[in-house]
Amino acid sequence: METKYLFQPAKNAKFKSLRSLIILLLFCAHLVCAQEYPVKNFSTLEGLPNNAVRSLFVDSRGILWIGTENGLAKMDNGKLESFFQSDGLAFDNCWAIEEDYLNQMWFGSYGGGLTFFDGKDFQVFDQSNGLIDNRIRHLYAYKDKILVGTENGISIIDVKDRKVESFPETKRNPDLNYTSGFFEHQNRLYYSTYRQGVYEITFSPSKTSFRKVNEHLPIYALGHFEDKVYTSNKGHVDMFAVDDFVSGISKPKSFGQSVIWSFLQDHLGNIFGAAWGIYKEDGGIFHLAQEQMKPFKVHTGIDLKNFISSAYDHESKTLYAGTTDKGFFAIHLDEKILFQAGHKEPVLGFVGDVELEAILYADGIHLSKDSLFVDKKDFKTAQARFLSVLGYPLPKHQDDFFELDYDTPTENLIFYQIHSLSGNIWVNTNIGIFELDRRGRFLSYLPEHCYVMGFNSEGKLTVSNPYGGLRIYEDHKNLIYTYYSPEDAETPTQLASIVSRGDRTFLASVFNGLFDFSEKKGFRSYIRDSLWDEQKFKAMHLDKSGDLLLGAEFGDLYVLSFDPDFIIKEKIPKSNFIGNGILFIESYQDAILIGTEAGLNIYQNKSIRFIDHEQGLGAGQIQSAKVIEDKLYIGYDSGYFIVDLTQILEEKDYTHNLEITKLTVNNQTYPKENFLWFTYNLKSLDLKNNQSNLTLGFKPVGHPYPQKLVYRYRLGSQEEWGAYSTETEILLPSLSFGNYELEIETYDLHSGKTKITSLLDFRIAPPFYLDWKFILPMTLLIALMVFAVFKWRLQQVREKAATEKKVVETKLEALRSQMNPHFIFNAVNSIQYYILKNQGDEALDFLGKFSKLMRNTLENSVLPQVRLSREIEYLKNYIELENKRVNNKVDWKIDIPTEIDAESLSIPSMLIQPFIENVFVHAFGPKHAAPKLAVTFAMSDTGILTCSIWDNGSGIQESKKTKLYESRGMSLVKERLSLLPGYSSDSIQVQSSPEKGTEILVRLPCFYK
Secondary structure, eight states: OOOOOSSOOOSSHHHHHHHHHHHHHHHHHHHTSOEEOOEEEEOGGGTOSOSOEEEEEEOTTSOEEEEETTEEEEEETTEEEEEOGGGTOSOSOEEEEEEOTTSOEEEEEBSSOEEEEOSSOEEEEOGGGTOSOSBEEEEEEETTEEEEEESSOEEEEETTTOOEEEEGGGOOOTTTOOEEEEEEETTEEEEEESSSOEEEEEEOSSOEEEEEEEOOOOOSOEEEETTEEEEEETTEEEEEEHHHHHTTOOOOEEEOOSOEEEEEEOTTOOEEEEEBOSSSSOOEEEEEETTEEEEGGGGTOOOOSBEEEEEEETTTTEEEEEESSSOEEEEEOOTTEEEEOSSOSOEEEEEOSSSOOEEEETTEEEETTTTEEEEHHHHHHHHHHHHHTOOSOOOOGGGTOOOOOTTOOGGGOOEEEEEEETTEEEEEETTEEEEEOTTSOEEEEEOOOOSEEEEOTTOOEEEEOTTSOEEEEEEGGGTEEEEEOTTSTTSOOSEEEEEEETTEEEEEESSSOEEEEETTTEEEETTTTTSOOOOOEEEEEEOTTSOEEEEETTSOEEEEEOSSSOEEEEEEOGGGSSSSSEEEEEEETTEEEEEETTEEEEEETTEEEEEOGGGTOOOSOOOEEEEETTEEEEEETTEEEEEEHHHHTOOOOOOOEEEEEEEEETTEEOOGGGEETTEEOOSEEEEOTTOOOEEEEEEEESOSOGGGEEEEEEESTTSOOOOOBSOOEEEEOSOOSEEEEEEEEEEETTTTEEEEEEEEEEEEOOOGGGSHHHHHHHHHHHHHHHHHHHHHHHHHHHHHHHHHHHHHHHHHHHHHHHHHHHHHHHHHHHHHHHHHTTOHHHHHHHHHHHHHHHHHHHHHTTOSEEEHHHHHHHHHHHHHHHHHHTTTOOEEEEEOOTTSOTTTEEEETTSSHHHHHHIIIIIOOTTOSSOEEEEEEEEOTTSEEEEEEEEOSSOOOHHHHHHHHHSHHHHHHHHHHHTSTTOOTTSEEEEEETTTEEEEEEEEEOEEO
């Protein structure tokens, strides 16, 4: 069967010539699609004080200074800050900027003189203090001097003492003499003027002199690079050999266009000029090479004609160019990421293995080999051609084909995907599936409408109907296929992607999980076969190692292996990525490339790196992506980016520091004695106890991509880290007193590295009452007070105890003294009784015993305690005496247990005698037959001696108990006992009845000697 092409070989010369012309035109159109460097514009919308940028300068700290016609600005880490006359500038119109050898800054204004800035304060120099002219055009740092080139004349300032020296001989025609540049050559210094020639400046101890070396004019601006001097003329550039130029030889090579106002050189030695035409709009950014001014807009997309200033940052490889009315532009000349924007249509896909072979745009296919563009009209024409020779009936919607309108007009044609197989290109559209060769010839057409297609492991075309089943074509040219119905649960539906590996094809569904297919086993659903329950996928990729990478709908990424069995090797959570959803997955070497709406995530070695517009990537909607060789192609809405993966994946750890830019204590700005170059030079801080609310702002220094840094902090190496954030301001409210070490961990999304920086050590003093300076004297004072109070109280207690003791002893003595006459009164009554009875002998015998008892009584009455043995002896004498008085009719005894040591035990004296006396007086009546008295001692477990006085008398009547307790002797006993330790209401107990007699129990405190 002969293959039919849409474009048949030419049959005549006319057609051949026409075809060649079309190819040539397409090729020329593609030349316009040159690679562009990433560009960003800064204007008043971003915070610039004015859009007329007269001067640009990158200082040694990496700060970009921007001089405008209405204020000075600095850009640090992408943030703009402005300064005006109100801040100390000489004038708001800034035309020149320079840095001296001490890294101090100088700003020249046009009309107000010069401003010096030492990092903290501004100082103004103008004609009032010696400047030759207030209209400054150029500044130049030379050794320890600053050269000031003005509208008419030169001044020189000594950096150390800031003395201004002006030279009247440099003043000439005021309309033609403005300084247009300075340069050095072979340790000699020169400056150029607009129309008054070029001069050498010579310094000597006695004099500074000026000598004209070249009459060349006009010179609007001058640039000196290696052995060449470039001067800008009216509408062209004059290039000199520097030796000729300083020797006065005026034989330049002239080329180019426009008037260049600023020259610069990049890191590769390329010379650039910022131009603004005086006489016509022919300015722009130009690359000066091979004696040509090549418009640089081809590489930037900037189509402006009014550039008047420029600067270059060698660290970040960024070219800055200022305009008269659009602010300034930052152009990244680092070729790791380039932009292709010649064809302003969404880029839907790429094909190629070793090199880029074809790009699918929204309006057609660009074929790289012959630089051909096959547009919608070509596809519509090809459809008509194939339909006219179709050898089978058109597919019908009733046969589960997705609806296809053969009358769809060209402008409504929609491209979905582009694929490559066996050297040919396949494209599925809303009017069918097309096969083309690498030269743009249409090889076949399949009238089937589908969103997602692919090829199985046998190379067979696999087409998914989004609302139906799936077809695998054995012969797509003759519409021979196998149909798999959606009624079968194993049939994949609503597919997002199809890829093949070995003998297996994988199909990812938007709603029904993962499927695979092999010729032997057919389709298998991982959900239905309980292999994996993940349901929703948006992206799928097969890496070169054979692992399958799947992006779930909600952002998680899975790495699957099938050697030999299915396993989930790794799950990378969505939280690890920057962005909300996965748009594409690609791989290169051991890196996984994940595209999200925010940019490019690179997962490598268990860490994430992130690339976005700050490094030069686009900021729009990603439409497609593919790795070809060592390049990643990312399609956007209006062009595509080319990412050099070999350079991007270099794990360069950019050395950077963190510096404090803001410090407030209790919402008050911290004093700026240590504030220099917009940062606090602080490593430690001592705060008062009430200074407990801190706010710190900081910035990274030395990192080319500061917006790729995220931070978290902790207040001490033993504390937990907080969460990562892009915020460079930390709020520390209501801190307690103590020592703190503020540490910040920086995670670099560009390199995937982390770094810990000790930003600030600070101490919050304790409250005054917890300070050792307060605690020590107060402790001593309190100790002294306590000691004094203790001594005073002890003295009081001792005095009170002594007083109480004396009172008690006095009282006891009084009581004892009261008992003696009471006893004597009773004894005298007994003697009187004998005398009245004329019993003289008995009276004498009684009197003898009485005198002995009296002697014992007198001895015992002065003692607070007596030995128990002596008290018992005393009681025996007393009982014998009383018993004799009643004719010895009472049977008595005193019983003391052997375990009681009567010699070592002492008791209060004369407490028992009154109870025995009551027995003899009240217990026995005249008719009592056999009176008995028993005195018994016993020792309790508590150390109390109990004395029992029992008699077998008639008992005590209830009416007489009160009288008994109210008797004088008993009152004295009770009062004495109450003054002794251990007294209670139970110290005296009385048990009495007519049948059993009377028993009195007396509990006595005892003392051991």
